[in-house]
Amino acid sequence: MKTLTKVKLINWHTFSNTEFEIYKNALITGENGTGKSTILDAIQYVLTVGKCKFNKAASDIGNRTLESYIRCKTGIEGHEYVRNGDVTTYIVLEFFDEKTKDYQIIGTVIDLPSGGRLNREFFQILDSQINDVTFIEERKVLTKKEFKNTLNTNNQQGFFKDTIKEGERLFGNALGVKPKYFDLVTRALAFKAIDNVYQFIVDFLLKEDFVDIQNLRDSIKHYKVLEEKLKVSKKECDTLEEVIQFYNLYLENAFQIDILDCTKEKLYERELRSLIENSQKRYQTIEDQLNFIQQKLNQLHQDEESYQEKYHQLDQSLRENDTYNLKNDLKKECERLKKEKEDKHKGYIELLDELQQEAKLLKELRIQKAFIKVLENEEYHTETLSAHLRKVEQEIIEKTNKTEYQRSSLQLEITKNVEQYNQYQEEYTSLKENQLYYRKEIQELICLLNEQLTKHFGKSIEVKPLCEYIEVKDEKWRNALEGYLNSQRFDLIVEPEYFEYALLVYEEYKNKRGIYGVGIVDVAKLAKYGNVALKETLADQLECKNTYARWYVNMLLSKVHCVDDVTQLRNYPTAITPTCMLYKNYTARALNPRIYNKPYIGLGAIKIQLKTIEQQLETLQQEIKQQKVELEALKNTQSLLKKSNADKILYRIDLLDKYHSLEKEYQEVNERYQKLELDDSIISLQEECEAVKKQLDQTKKEKENALMKKGSLENNLEMFKEQLEQTQESYDVLHEKIIQFEMDHLELSQKADQKVIVYLKRFVKDFKAMKNEIDYQKSVSQDKARQVESQIEMKMKDYNNEYNIGFENSLKDIESYKQRFHQLKDMDIVSKEEKTRQAKLKCEESFKTSFISGLNEKIENAKKDIYELNKGLAQRDFNGETYEFCVSPTSRDDFKEYYKIIQSGKEYMANNLLSETLNESQRRIMDELFIKLSSVENDQETEKMLLEYTDYRNYLDYDIKIKYNSGDFAYFSKVNKEKSGGETQTPFYVIMAASFEQVVRNRNQNEGFGCVVIFDEAFNNMDEQRIQEMIKFYNEREIQTFIAVPPSRASTIIPYVNTRLLVIKQNQHSFVEGFRDEEL
Structure with missing residues (x-):
């Protein structure tokens, strides 16, 4: 001393x-x-x-x-x-x-x-x-x-x-x-009565010992720097995303324009086909009418000559009454009929030729072999042929229906394959953008959580599945990793502070949107897996870009040992080979290749999926091409079926009967000729002459009408023939062009087909109205595309000015923007997020060690010092009174909640800031305190606030307990104004002694x-x-x-x-x- x-x-x-x-x-x-x-x-x-x-x-x-x-x-x-x-x-x-x-x-x-x-x-x-x-x-x-x-x-x-x-x-x-000594000297000298026992004890008894939070503030400053860098990168990424979104909108407009162009072509093809079909029907109708008129004229011409000749003969016979001459006339009539029969033979042969053509068509169609055999045997019986022709007509109808059904079915298969192709194409596009394509439930929950968490917490929050945070070190173990993790690859990693709300969102929407089987990881409970042994385990085969992902991977895979041969499997409780043979729970089983054939882990999975989908797209494209060839074959069959004239032949089959009737007439005239040689009756000659005259007049009138109709039909036929040839040529060129385009642009062609259906339903067959509507829609899309292009170039310019990047302000350089976007989104931001997360964890750890533990220690030390002081005072009798200094949790609203958590949170201090021992309200309270202490401002008000919260004395209340020999006691704070001077002075000197002891x-x-x-x-x-x-x-x-x-x-x-x-x-x-x- x-x-x-x-x-x-x-x-x-x-x-x-x-x-x-x-x-x-x-x-x-x-x-x-x-x-x-x-x-x-x-x-x-x-x-x-x-x-x-x-x-x-x-x-x-x-x-x-x-x-x-x-x-x-x-x-x-x-x-x-x-x-x-x-x-x-x-x-x-x-x-x-x-x-x-x-x-x-x-x-x-x-x-x-x-x-x-x-x-x-x-x-x-x-x-x-x-x-x-x-x-x-x-x-x-x-x-x-x-x-x-x-x-x-x-x-x-x-x-x-x-x-x-x-x-x-x-x-x-x-x-x-210590320096405080120099202040205490003055305070001791300037004694005054204790007015506020709390403030007096704080000023004199308890030493001023603030919790040092400089490390915490340094950590926070570092975290804020990283957070700001992350914000800058995210802002740049958002700016680039806007450029790409506008570019996608531009592509969508361009795609819609292409769809409209394709739709217009397809509708024009439909229009030409409709014109051809109508023209063909009209042409065939006119041709049939012309053939019929021609046949009728031929018949009328022959009838006229026959009646004229017959009339002349009968008239002459009547005039001359020469039986012998009549007999000669009948002979001549027989010769004429013979000649007429020979003339009709041409039409007869043409009909037979049509029958042969029909047989040839039927051979191509491979139907009606019996009919073909009848014709090959030249069995030209009208009744037989009619029966067969009716069968042909019926089978043509059935074949037409069947072919149409096959065509529709094949068209449906093509549509399904095209839809599959489009899905693959969508996956391919997504993969090219470094985005994995998940099943509907996973994608739905990701989007839902991103939307709801961002809305609830007022800041951008992105949820990702585990597979996007991990990379395979050695491709040798990829299948084993993919197969073992299985659906856990898609479990969503949500930061601890957002988990409870994410769980509530999942619960609310799971039934509404049918989201089942997708996991959300409660990473707050996985901290203990941060430092587990990983050597020679599946967990060691993965690199993790995220701390929470690493914890989850360690939990799932740190006990799964990697062995090269199945004979080594039994050396461990759980083990796996590169060939996906798993040993677990004393059971060996092979993992299903269906699980790991489509990989999802890391950027490597994207490369593998891209290669696989490229092959699938090529295979599916070839299959669709083959189906389109088959579809064309069915269309050709339909075209052949339409060429069948069975119904028309059946309509004209009576020509055979006419021909046969002529033969019969010839026989009758010949028989008359034979009879006239025996009959000399003049009366029969007169009756016959009048009948023939009447038939002759009627035949001339019919011939005149037929000639007029023939001329009109021939003019129409020539006009339709020329139009049909031109239309058919245009159709063939356009059809071939469309077929080739469909094979090269499956998705676009399918979209155009859907629009064709809509337009046909809306406008029926008003192709002009369809064309006008398409032209209008195309004009609107082109205007929009120009506007979007202008917006894209403006955003490119803004981006280059803000971030000093030397990209061109043109769509020609869009790939540079896309590459930069994916570099930021998939690599830079993920890395910065992890660094920021680690910095935040360091802040929280510093919060625990620098502040909470330090504060708790100082509170406990203060209690201990007062306890030791009370031990000395307990044996000190001040005229029948002893004194005990009392310490209790503060009653101040702004400190008492902190005290409760700090003093009761042993596990809170031992584990992490977001310990499960704290309820949501307590976490919110501690988060608020953390935010207050996290201030990086250096202004006077902030410093004052920091001093207040880092002063352990503010978390306690103080009083002096006065004990009397009678066993009664009182608290100084309640009785100090009622006590004598000596009684109120004693605590002052006790506290001063304790204060000087501390310095x-x-x-x-x-x-x-x-x-x-x-x-x-x-x-x-x-x-x-x-x-x-x-x-x-x-x-x-x-x-x-x-x-x-x-x-x-x-x-x-x-x-x-x-x-x-x-x-x-x-x-x-x-x-x-x-x-x-x-x-x-």
Whole structure:
């Protein structure tokens, strides 16, 4: 212990050159105005390194200043100061180290020039006593400069400091005390009644010890830098995404224009086909009519000649009545009929030829072999042929229906394959954009969570499946990894703070949207898997871009050992080979290739899927091409079926009967000829002549009408033939063009087919209206495409200006923008998100270690210190009362919730910020505190707030429990205004003792310290028993007391102090008489 042993005052108020010794505890007394307070202010001035306010209570000359002390202000009119001119003042304190037996001096030297400014320095002189140092030579007080020179001359080691901060450091090292000591000296001297017990205990009993959160703030600054970089990258990515979205819109417009062009072509093909079919029907109708008229004319011509000849013969016979001539005429008639039969033979042969053509068609169609055989045998019986022709006609109808069914079925298969092709194409496009294509439920839940979490938390939140956060190190193990993880590859990684809300969203929408079988990982519970052994396990075969993904992978795969051969499987509880043979639960099984044939893990999976889909697209395209060939074959069959004339032949089959009738007529005429040779009746000749005349007239009239109709039909036929040939040629060229286009553009062609159906349904066969509508829609799309292109180029320009990228502001350079977007989205942002996440975890860890643990430790230490203080007080009886300091959780609303969590959250402190032991409300409270402490602002208000939250004392409430011998007790906060002065003073001195005890720097390091406490009018309301116990209390704590009391109270305290000082004043000079009692 370093004790104050002597005090020397030179030119300090009324003390010109006074020194007095002190042995242990000291009491100083004297009448008012003698200089007690002056001495206290002098000692206080040194022990506070000049920071004190001088004692006002004892002043009889107004407020005292340092200059008034130095010049000795009297207040006498015309003689204001005792000392004028240049004055030098010394306040010197001598200390003795009881352990080392060494002396040292600390003090201050102050030069006050006449009309000048104060010049002050604090000093320490080692290994010296006051008597060893020269302050006055030849009755002259040495100036500061002279004092330093004298020390150097005498080889005395002195240290001088001219600032308070440096002085505190100098005196703190000299006395072995902490900086707070210098503040406590003033507080002890300026005693006042305890008004607010809470504030009093905070100020005096508990040491000011803020939690150091600099590491936390440094971590937060680093996190904020990373977060800002991430925001910049995300903003750039969002800007690029806008460019690409507009480009996709541009492509969609271009695609719609292509669809409209294709639709227009297909509708034009339909229009041409409709024209051809109508023209063919009309042409065939006219041709049939013409053939029929021609046949009729031929028949009429022959009938006319026959009737004319017959009439002439009958008329001549009647005129001549020559039977012989008639017989010759009949002979001639027989010859004519023979000739007519020969003329009809041509039509007869043409009909037979049509029958042969029909047979040839039927051979191509491979139907009606019986009919073909009849014709091959030349069995031209009308009835037989009619029966067969009706069968042909029926089978043609059936064949037509069947072919149409086959065509429709094949068309449906083509449509399905095209849809599959389009799906593959969509997957391919997605993969080319580095986006995996998931089944509907997974994609639906990802989109739903991204939307709902972003909306709920007010910031962009992106949820991804596990497979997007991991990469396969060695492709040898890909199938094993894909197969073992199976559906867990698609489990969604959600950051811990969002999990509970994500779960609520999933619960709400699972039935509404049919989302089942997709997992959301509760990563908050997986921290323990962060540092598990991975060597030679499947987990070691994966690189993870995300901490939470790594935890989940470690949980799933860290116990699955990798072996190269199936014979090694049984060496481990769970093991797997590269060939996907799994051993688990003492059972070996081969993983289904269906699971791992389509990989999903990492960017490598995208490359493999791209290659597979390219093959599938090629295979499917070839299959669709083959189906289209088959479809064309069916269409050709339909075309052949349409060429069948069975129904028309059946309509004209009676020509055979006519031909046969002519033969029969010939036979009848011939028979008449034979009869006329025997019959000479003239009457029969007249009747026959009139009948023939009538038939002749009728035949001429029919012939004239037929000729007129024939001319009209021939003109129409020639016109339709020319139109049909032109239309057919246009149709063939367009049809071939469309077929080739469909094979090269399956999706576009399918979309166009759908539009064709819509237009046909809407406009029926009004192809002109369809064309006008398509032209209008195309014009709208082209205008929109131009607008979008302009917007794209504007956004490109804005992007290049903002991020100083040298891309072209043109669609020609769109690939550069897309590559940059995918570089950011799939690599840079993922990497920065992980770095930011790690930085945040570091902040949270620092929050736990720097703040929460530190705060908890300081709270516990405070409780422990008060407990130790209470142990000493428990045996100390202050006139029938004992005191106990009480500590309880704060009642302040802004701190009590934090205290509850900090004090009860052992697991919270041991695990992580988002421990499952905290409910949502508690997590929210701690998050708010974390945010407050996370402020990187350096303004005064922020610093004040940080000091408040890092001061452990604010988390507690304090009181003093007063225990009586009767067993009753009371709390000081409730009764302090009702108690006597002594009762309210006792806690003050107890707390001051505890406060000074805390500022002794090296108490537990077995090194000396000096702790002097100054009290003015101390213990003035306390009885002797309390005074005795209090001084003993201070002595036990090795605190040296210097007590000033008025003479009326001196007798009460004198028995308990070692040194008694009496201040005496004569005129303007004061001096001290000292007495000491070493036996106490």
